[in-house]
Every structure is written in structure tokens, then in C-alpha cells.
Amino acid sequence: MTPRFDAIGLVVSDMAASLAFYRRLGLDVPPEADSAPHAEAVLPGGLRLMWDTEEAVRAFDPGPAEAPGTGGTALAFRCDGPAGVDALYEELVAAGYRGHLPPWDAPWGQRYAVVLDPDGRGVDLFADAARPAG
Template identity: 75%
Template sequence: MTPTPRLDAVGLVVSDMAATLAFYRRLGLAVPRDADSAPHAEAVLPGGLRVLWDTEETVRSYDPDRPRVTAGDRIALAFRCSGPQEVDAVYGELVAAGYRGHLEPWDAVWGQRYAVVLDPDGRGVELFADAA
């Protein structure tokens, strides 16, 4: 029988660990406070999937030729909200806290309330809920 790998973690490379972790804590991820100055941090999600964050310096320590990514949406994290009002509220709270909104909440044609805010490294973070 051939073993089948299972997805265990999603890793993100970050330019400012403390700023990034503050953003993701606002989205409910439990990240230890002492991780703000660490070269690596992680949070375990319900179900066991992990989100990993590594500083650019950490990644360069084992992959010195890796090109620096300045921004973009080659990967996006999508957070399910309890309903359309929570999409609007979370988006509003993040923007009021100084994070950049990318797409204000809207009713998507596929039947969900959707919004996109940018994390400190410019990655799109999607907020969504089933339409009422």
C-alpha cells in the first residue's frame, strides 16, 4: 500500500512577525504572545491543521537564493464567518484598526457575503459567510 500524505500545515513567509501575528490574532487564531519576536510561530486550528509563519530571515537561512516576494495573492486564507453581518463587522474592525481593505463587503453572485482585507505583507485574506 502506498502511503498518502495529508495536508498538515499552511506556511506563510512574513516581513514583520509581530505585525503579522497581531493581524491574525484579530481573526481569532491562538498564537502565543511570546511568538512576536520569534523567527517561527504557529497556531493549531480546530481539526488539527496548522498555520505557520516564518520570517524572511529564517527562510533565507536555509534557502538563501529564494526570491523575496513583495506582495500578492499566490495563496489566500479564507475565514468563514457566522453570517453576513459578521463579515461586515470583522472587515470594519480590521480597517478601523489600520489594516488595508482591498474589497469592501459585497453580496457575491455565488451566494455568499464576501470581503477581502490585506494582511501586513499584502496577502489577501478573505472573509465570507453564506448569504442570509
């Protein structure tokens, strides 16, 4: 049997704060998950995004929990065009989330921005750059 990529797991310090952030990005997570030690959202195509509290992880791995924002995990959310990147970045920053890199036109042909989730993890917002009229 060949392994199949099935899920991305995030360790979070505050489940409710983390889920509120990802709900603003369009993920469907039930409200009762805010107080649970584990939560999941099924993404298009069947991939799952999972959240576990630091306490839940310590229950099976008593070693020191790595600071969630330093683990190299980043998630990317495609937006509806360059203006969508700008609008979502501004909405999240206005809601109190930390902006990391304000929207810019990346040299690889995308409008890009990075905000930080409540645990300091980078979340990329992107869209294909507008093509010049020609």
C-alpha cells in the same frame, strides 16, 4: 503512506505585525511568538498555520525571497453571518489594516470581503448569504 495536508506556511516580513493581524481573526498564538523566527497555530481539525520570517527562510534558502503578498496564497475565514463579514471588515480597517474589497454579496451565494494582511496577502472574509424570507 498517503501524504496528508498538514500545514499552510506564510513567509512574513514582520512577525509581530502579522501575528497581531491573525489574532484579531481569532487565532491563538502565544505572545512570545512575536519575536520568534517561526510560529504556529493549530486550527480546528488539526491543520496548522505556520509563519516564518523572511530571515528564517533565507537561512535555508539564500535565493531571493519572493514578495509574500505575490505568492498566490490566500486564507479564508468564515464569519457568523453576513453582518459578521461587515463588522469584521470594518473592525480591521478601523484598526489600520488595508481593505482590498469591501463587503459585497457575491454571485456564488456568500457575503464576501477581502482585507490585506501586513504583507499584502489577501485574506477573505465570508459567510453564507442570508436567505430571503419566503
